[in-house]
Amino acid sequence: MKKTVAVIGSSGAIGNSISENLVNNDLIDVVYKFSRTNVNKDTERIKNITIDIEKEDSIKSAVEKLPKDTKFDLIFVATGILHNDDDIFPEKSIKDINAERLKKVLLVNTIGPTLVGKYFIPFLKKDIRSTFAFLSARVGSITDNNLGGWYSYRSSKTALNQIIKNFSIEIKRSNPNAIFVGLQPGTVKSFLSKPFEKNVKADKLFTPDYSAKKLLKVIDNLKSKDSGKIFAWDGEEILP
Numbered sequence: 001m002k003k004t005v006a007v008i009g010s011s012g013a014i015g016n017s018i019s020e021n022l023v024n025n026d027l028i029d030v031v032y033k034f035s036r037t038n039v040n041k042d043t044e045r046i047k048n049i050t051i052d053i054e055k056e057d058s059i060k061s062a063v064e065k066l067p068k069d070t071k072f073d074l075i076f077v078a079t080g081i082l083h084n085d086d087d088i089f090p091e092k093s094i095k096d097i098n099a100e101r102l103k104k105v106l107l108v109n110t111i112g113p114t115l116v117g118k119y120f121i122p123f124l125k126k127d128i129r130s131t132f133a134f135l136s137a138r139v140g141s142i143t144d145n146n147l148g149g150w151y152s153y154r155s156s157k158t159a160l161n162q163i164i165k166n167f168s169i170e171i172k173r174s175n176p177n178a179i180f181v182g183l184q185p186g187t188v189k190s191f192l193s194k195p196f197e198k199n200v201k202a203d204k205l206f207t208p209d210y211s212a213k214k215l216l217k218v219i220d221n222l223k224s225k226d227s228g229k230i231f232a233w234d235g236e237e238i239l240p
């Protein structure tokens, strides 16, 4: 049977490449693209739905737009924030910590994806394997934290990893075929990584398409025992 998939944050660099790779896959029937800026026309195989993951009502009304019998093989959450044109930037030291910055980064990187989980989990297929993947980050790993800094972004991804683990534990009872994972896409050329790309060697700065292809391969190879874990683009498990 052909597959149905959803990408939340399809306007981003990685989200867009994931969507394109899924659209170009003959095994996939329909790709639902969810984003804040919904400018594209629907086709037979691509459906666009507006979502703002900072607002619970918006997530709720986005899923209400899905046809009643929709069941997904894959739900891929590609939203996230590291900096913006206002006051959000990764903190270099304690003196940069600010309540509004922390609230915004946790809202987009942790609370939003958690609410996406709440409303989208009922749409996962149950009779065969289904996957709920969230873009996380290596810096969310406490084990891997040797540099410090980036207080809000790091902790927002650490908390997201905990939420993914919790989803995996609770849903195992009602849907043992569902796999929940966090994914580290590598350092990928995008708006998010732009201010930091000069610190990255050219061969370590991936195109969004390269990262998307690697991440989809990781997803294809997942087993039930992998649910609740975090994996990098090359399949390496990242410790919490």
Ligand SMILES: NC(=O)c1ccc[n+]([C@@H]2O[C@H](COP(=O)([O-])OP(=O)(O)OC[C@H]3O[C@@H](n4cnc5c(N)ncnc54)[C@H](OP(=O)(O)O)[C@@H]3O)[C@@H](O)[C@H]2O)c1
Pocket: 009, 010, 011, 012, 013, 014, 015, 035, 036, 037, 051, 052, 053, 054, 078, 079, 080, 081, 108, 112, 135, 136, 137, 138, 184, 185, 186, 187, 188, 189, 190, 191, 192, 193
């Ligand atoms: N790029 C990297 O090197 C890298 C490394 C590690 C982890 N990651 C993770 O990968 C994910 C995607 O990053 P990217 O590089 O593709 O960044 P990006 O191009 O800046 O994409 C970010 C996406 O998040 C969406 N978004 C932000 N706030 C939203 C909201 N309130 N409602 C709905 N959508 C919202 C953006 O939508 P709009 O278009 O509407 O703004 C955009 O689609 C993030 O979670 C990031 O932490 C990236």
